Each structure stands twice: as structure tokens, then as C-alpha cells.
Amino acid sequence: MKEYSKSKLNRVKRGNKRATYDVEKINTILDAGFLGYVSYIYDGKALCLPMGYGRKDNKIYLHGSNANRMLLTLIEAKEMSMTVTHLDGLVLARSGLHHSVNYRSATLFGTVRKVENDTDKEAALVCFMEQMIENRWDEIRPINQKELDRTLVVEMTIETASAKIRDVGVEDEPEDYDLDIWAGIVPIRQIADYPISDKGISENMKIPEHVLEYYVINKS
Amino acid sequence: MKEYSKSKLNRVKRGNKRATYDVEKINTILDAGFLGYVSYIYDGKALCLPMGYGRKDNKIYLHGSNANRMLLTLIEAKEMSMTVTHLDGLVLARSGLHHSVNYRSATLFGTVRKVENDTDKEAALVCFMEQMIENRWDEIRPINQKELDRTLVVEMTIETASAKIRDVGVEDEPEDYDLDIWAGIVPIRQIADYPISDKGISENMKIPEHVLEYYVINKS
Numbered sequence: 001m002k003e004y005s006k007s008k009l010n011r012v013k014r015g016n017k018r019a020t021y022d023v024e025k026i027n028t029i030l031d032a033g034f035l036g037y038v039s040y041i042y043d044g045k046a047l048c049l050p051m052g053y054g055r056k057d058n059k060i061y062l063h064g065s066n067a068n069r070m071l072l073t074l075i076e077a078k079e080m081s082m083t084v085t086h087l088d089g090l091v092l093a094r095s096g097l098h099h100s101v102n103y104r105s106a107t108l109f110g111t112v113r114k115v116e117n118d119t120d121k122e123a124a125l126v127c128f129m130e131q132m133i134e135n136r137w138d139e140i141r142p143i144n145q146k147e148l149d150r151t152l153v154v155e156m157t158i159e160t161a162s163a164k165i166r167d168v169g170v171e172d173e174p175e176d177y178d179l180d181i182w183a184g185i186v187p188i189r190q191i192a193d194y195p196i197s198d199k200g201i202s203e204n205m206k207i208p209e210h211v212l213e214y215y216v217i218n219k220s
Numbered sequence: 221m222k223e224y225s226k227s228k229l230n231r232v233k234r235g236n237k238r239a240t241y242d243v244e245k246i247n248t249i250l251d252a253g254f255l256g257y258v259s260y261i262y263d264g265k266a267l268c269l270p271m272g273y274g275r276k277d278n279k280i281y282l283h284g285s286n287a288n289r290m291l292l293t294l295i296e297a298k299e300m301s302m303t304v305t306h307l308d309g310l311v312l313a314r315s316g317l318h319h320s321v322n323y324r325s326a327t328l329f330g331t332v333r334k335v336e337n338d339t340d341k342e343a344a345l346v347c348f349m350e351q352m353i354e355n356r357w358d359e360i361r362p363i364n365q366k367e368l369d370r371t372l373v374v375e376m377t378i379e380t381a382s383a384k385i386r387d388v389g390v391e392d393e394p395e396d397y398d399l400d401i402w403a404g405i406v407p408i409r410q411i412a413d414y415p416i417s418d419k420g421i422s423e424n425m426k427i428p429e430h431v432l433e434y435y436v437i438n439k440s
Contacts, residue, residue, distance in 0.1 A: 136312065214310075
């Protein structure tokens with residue numbers, strides 16, 4: 001599949017020249033982060049919460065404790081939606097209504113199942129950690145059965161999705177370009193600062209390669 | 221009001237030692253950004269979209285075109301929820317399940333009305349722009365009646381809310397502190413790069429004070 005098919009649910013209505021249904025483009029947005037906003041209905045009301053996720057192919061993995069209200073609600077609903085957005089800049093126009101932001105945003109819709117098998121649960125947790133920071137799982141204390149037992153893992157299969165990307169300059173009304181008003185872009189980025197060792201870490205222990213690599217890739 | 225009262229809807233269930241219902245603390249989280257995730261129900265499904273907002277006292281303002289599906293749905297539902305989160309760091313623990321992030325996240329619940337009066341609409345748009353970048357509204361081309369007429373402004377009154385803040389170090393199992401595994405925090409921040417003038421801007425036009433000020437406050 002190269003493109004998600006358009007339906008009533010995922011078709012972008014406003015600003016559809018910025019819309020994409022391209023699977024690879026949407027995966028690129030998902031893989032540029034690890035924090036998504038998961039929507040659910042509670043007591044008849046829609047709400048969303050930020051959640052770490054891992055993506056593998058067309059699957060999204062979430063986890064939490066066995067008592068996690070949102071995850072239990074998603075399993076019961078058998079479906080979910082998640083939105084991931086990266087803010088790339090302020091768009092400062094000559095008129096108020098042409099102010100905007102540059103961004104990459106993907107909204108996913110899919111089916112949900114609880115992951116039951118321990119091997120699959122661990123694989124999902126590895127996927128989750130790889131999404132946050134690569135190459136760390138093998139360097140930490142292995143997960144034990146007690147931990148696996150008290151962890152709820154949810155798998156979403158992406159059934160359809162859409163994304164919106166704005167990555168251009170200011171777009172003002174034609175007659176406003178002659179005005180003596182400054183317009184432009186203020187680029188926005190998310191960066192990492194130098195890692196801070198935990199209080200229990202001896203001064204002789206070096207910061208591992210995979211952590212320094214994350215820092216180098218993400219520093220300002 | 222100093223604290224939002226706790227109800228079934230806003231009471232934080234998981235990790236409630238990190239919860240706060242303090243109005244000022246929640247306002248501080250809201251005022252540290254301008255992009256929220258607004259949840260709504262469409263065709264029986266919950267979804268959320270990123271939206272710019274302005275806050276004044278206990279009111280949140282959103283706007284869009286008169287045909288904006290989400291805003292029209294919110295007006296019909298007469299209620300909405302919005303979540304605002306700032307990511308502050310990766311928490312890299314000695315075991316997988318103690319990995320976390322440092323963050324500040326607020327979730328609001330409230331009633332919704334369409335703003336009808338032109339004066340109130342413009343005031344809401346000023347509030348919206350001030351939230352994104354201060355002191356710009358008076359420097360741009362004034363809004364005209366045609367623009368006001370085709371803009372839908374929605375006002376949410378915050379009825380209840382909660383926030384979760386994690387701003388501490390690694391919290392591992394007591395027996396894991398002796399392991400020869402590096403643990404620590406990688407701080408994460410959102411920064412601004414130097415403003416880029418629009419293609420139509422003459423080289424003689426200086427970047428205005430309010431834009432440079434935004435850059436200086438937010439640069440790495």
C-alpha cells in the first residue's frame with residue numbers, strides 16, 4: 001500500500017492542498033517523534049492524552065499499567081485515533097488571519113487489540129524504547145516476569161490516516177505585499193541538552209555511546 | 221478559585237502524586253505554549269487535532285473558517301476538552317519500565333459558545349496572537365469586516381481541569397541502583413532559530429523589536 005484510501009473519516013477538509021495520504025510520508029512524521037495524542041471517549045466526552053508510542057510497519061504500540069483507564073477503554077472500544085505533530089515554525093504574516101505555523105501532523109485511525117503473548121509484549125516494549133532512543137534496550141536490566149505481568153500492551157493496526165504538512169513561507173493577500181510591515185518565519189525546533197547522569201552514577205562511569213549519539217543528533 | 225474541584229472527569233488516576241488541580245499552575249502550563257490538542261467526537265469516534273489557542277482568565281479562544289468541521293462540532297456539542305503538553309526530557313532508567321519523560325501536561329474540560337459580536341471576535345483574535353507572539357497585533361494590517369465575517373471564533377470556559385508534572389530524576393527499583401548501568405536525564409527543549417524575512421521584504425527593513433524579543437527569549 002502506498003497511499004491510505006480516503007474516507008469520510010480521514011479526508012482533510014480544510015487546507016487540502018497541504019494534505020497527504022502517502023504511507024511513507026506519514027511514517028516519516030511518526031518516526032520523527034515518540035509522543036502522540038491518543039483520543040478516547042470517557043463518559044460520553046472526547047478527550048486526549050499524550051502517550052509514548054512505538055511504530056513497526058502499520059502497527060502502533062502503547063503500554064501502561066493493567067489498570068490504565070485509557071488503555072482499557074481503547075481495548076473495549078476496539079478502535080482508536082492518534083495524532084502526532086511537530087511544530088517547525090511561526091509564520092508571521094502582514095495580516096492577522098494569514099498568521100500560521102509550519103508543522104507536520106499525522107492523524108491515524110485504526111483497530112485495537114490487547115497483546116497477550118509475553119514474547120509479543122516484550123517485542124512491543126523494545127519497539128517502544130527504540131522509538132524513544134535507539135540501541136538502549138540491550139544495555140539495561142532485562143525485564144522480568146512480574147513486570148511483564150503487570151504491564152498492559154495495546155496494539156493499534158493503522159487502517160487509515162492522513163497528514164497535513166505546511167513548510168512554505170508567508171502567504172499574504174496580494175494587495176498586502178506593498179505594505180511597510182515585516183513578515184517572515186521564526187523557525188522552531190526541539191533540541192536535546194547534554195545528558196545528566198543520575199545521582200547514583202559513579203563519576204567513573206562513562207555516558208554510553210547510544211545516549212551520546214542521541215544528544216549529538218538532537219543538540220542545537 | 222485557587223483549585224479546580226475534582227470530579228470523575230478530571231481526577232488523575234495513574235501517578236496521582238504528579239497531579240495538580242491548582243489554577244495558577246495549570247495557567248502557567250497553558251501560557252508556556254500556544255498549541256493545544258482539541259478533542260471531539262466525529263461519526264461516533266474520538267479524535268483530536270492540534271489547534272492554536274489564546275487564553276484569557278478562564279477562557280480559551282480558538283478560531284477557523286466558518287466551515288471548520290471541528291469548530292462546528294464543538295459548538296453543537298456545547299462542550300470540549302483540550303490538552304497542552306510540554307516535553308522537558310527523556311528519563312533513562314536502569315530498567316525498561318522505569319523509562320519515562322519529564323513533562324508538563326494540562327487537560328481542560330469546559331463549555332463552548334460561538335462568539336457572535338465583532339468586538340468580542342476581534343478581542344479573541346488579539347488574545348490568540350498575543351499567546352503566539354507578544355506585541356505583534358498593533359504592527360500588522362488591521363483586520364477588515366470581510367475577514368471578521370468569514371471567521372468562526374469559539375470560546376471555551378474552563379469548568380474543570382487537571383495537570384500532571386514530572387520534573388524529577390530517575391526512579392528505579394531499589395535493588396537496581398547497584399547495577400553497572402548508566403541512567404540519567406536527557407533534557408529536551410523547544411527553541412527558536414533566527415527569524416527569516418519573507419521574500420517580499422526589502423533588505424532595508426529591520427526585523428521588528430517584538431520578533432527579535434521572541435527570538436532572544438526562545439533561542440538555544
